[in-house]
Amino acid sequence: MTTLDIPDTPFAVVDTDRLDRNAARLRDHLSTLGVPLRLHVKTCKSVEVARRVQAGPITVSTLAEAEHFADAGYRDVLYAVGLDPHKLPRVAALLRRGVTLTVLLDTLVQAEALTRFAAAEGLRIPALVEVDCDGHRGGIAPTDPTLVHIGRSLGDHLAGVLTHAGESYFAYTPDALHKAAQHERDVAVAAADTLRAAGLPCPVVSVGSTPTAHAATDLTGVTEVRAGNYVFFDLVMAGIGVCTTDDLALSVVVTVIGHQPEKNWVLTDGGWMATSRDRGTQAQAVDQGYGLVADVHGRLVPGLLMTGASQEHGVLSTRDGSPVPDLPIGTRLRVLPNHACATAAQHDRYHVVSGGTAIEATWARHRGW
Numbered sequence: 001m002t003t004l005d006i007p008d009t010p011f012a013v014v015d016t017d018r019l020d021r022n023a024a025r026l027r028d029h030l031s032t033l034g035v036p037l038r039l040h041v042k043t044c045k046s047v048e049v050a051r052r053v054q055a056g057p058i059t060v061s062t063l064a065e066a067e068h069f070a071d072a073g074y075r076d077v078l079y080a081v082g083l084d085p086h087k088l089p090r091v092a093a094l095l096r097r098g099v100t101l102t103v104l105l106d107t108l109v110q111a112e113a114l115t116r117f118a119a120a121e122g123l124r125i126p127a128l129v130e131v132d133c134d135g136h137r138g139g140i141a142p143t144d145p146t147l148v149h150i151g152r153s154l155g156d157h158l159a160g161v162l163t164h165a166g167e168s169y170f171a172y173t174p175d176a177l178h179k180a181a182q183h184e185r186d187v188a189v190a191a192a193d194t195l196r197a198a199g200l201p202c203p204v205v206s207v208g209s210t211p212t213a214h215a216a217t218d219l220t221g222v223t224e225v226r227a228g229n230y231v232f233f234d235l236v237m238a239g240i241g242v243c244t245t246d247d248l249a250l251s252v253v254v255t256v257i258g259h260q261p262e263k264n265w266v267l268t269d270g271g272w273m274a275t276s277r278d279r280g281t282q283a284q285a286v287d288q289g290y291g292l293v294a295d296v297h298g299r300l301v302p303g304l305l306m307t308g309a310s311q312e313h314g315v316l317s318t319r320d321g322s323p324v325p326d327l328p329i330g331t332r333l334r335v336l337p338n339h340a341c342a343t344a345a346q347h348d349r350y351h352v353v354s355g356g357t358a359i360e361a362t363w364a365r366h367r368g369w
Helices: 016-033 047-053 063-071 085-096 108-121 146-157 166-170 174-197 210-215 235-239 340-344
Strands: 011-015 037-040 058-060 076-082 100-105 127-130 158-162 204-207 224-227 250-260 265-268 291-295 300-309 314-318 332-336 349-353 361-364
Touching (some): 011 016, 016 210, 063 085, 085 100, 100 108, 108 146, 146 158, 146 174, 158 174, 166 174, 166 210, 174 204, 250 340, 265 300, 300 332
Parallel strands (some): 011 349, 037 224, 076 100, 158 204, 204 224
Antiparallel strands (some): 011 250, 250 332, 265 314, 291 300, 291 332, 300 314
8 A cells, every 4th residue: 555655745645534533523513503514615625525524515615616516416505705797607507507506795786796697597596695793804794784785686586694703713712712603693693683674584694614613602593604624624723722733634745855954954845835835823822834844654743843935845943943853865744734725725636544654545626716
């Protein structure tokens, strides 16, 4: 059987022992709250990962993902990025394939474009109105009168509301995470109540982020939870206490290719093209550089992290400036990512292991928009 010592580096590895444990943890938690999960596939972008985690509806971040998963038989898909009206023909093509594709919007301009297009094509295009719960990105306030105007403009296309607690990624205590989850629920339910009070339907109340999905204790009024990063987790999630480094299911295998003793550096063939340039832990209490370093078996090398990245070179050094360990040319290591979504995006496949170094499968990963 092939092992992690064989393929040319760098390459991405998924540990199914950790993947399965992560999936079970959230599935069991949401089961106790009585709310189903709509898996967000934007992190893994892999049919094999999605099928292993759960059967059921999915969330996507690109229409290319929607099309790829439709090819694999998925029929209940939420496209959770604000709608560009120019992409409506691709939406229509998916609907005509039998996919229930729900889109997202937060302006009257989008709603009017959707209704015009749908009328011309003779289609119903279900749409959620994005509601802002923390000022992170898109969406309108639940108290904004535009919410009802958009709902009325959509008419029969209105499917409900959606919110995403993006600021939960900066909640650093259990209490802060719980408050973020509760606020996310409260805002979503308030928006739904506003639409219903105006005589408009709101069957879907969708919330979700990996931190709030795990921190929620009351999801009354919510119909689904979206999360995706949790299948792999990463150092940002570990830094806010949602997981530990032992839960990280994704890593990148790299090889030592040089040394700079005067700089106390070890060089690898895994630069930012393999690991990404994400520095998501920089604002946290512990800055993990470009990622923590483990041996090829997945055991962390004490004090060693990836501190520099050019296109095809990674720089490893120690956190406290102590001498780097003796790592001969050809030594294989694994880099644990700051942001699993960004690191996975650098690769077109995953090499699959189960707790060890034996490669049991290779899973394709979809790319593009």
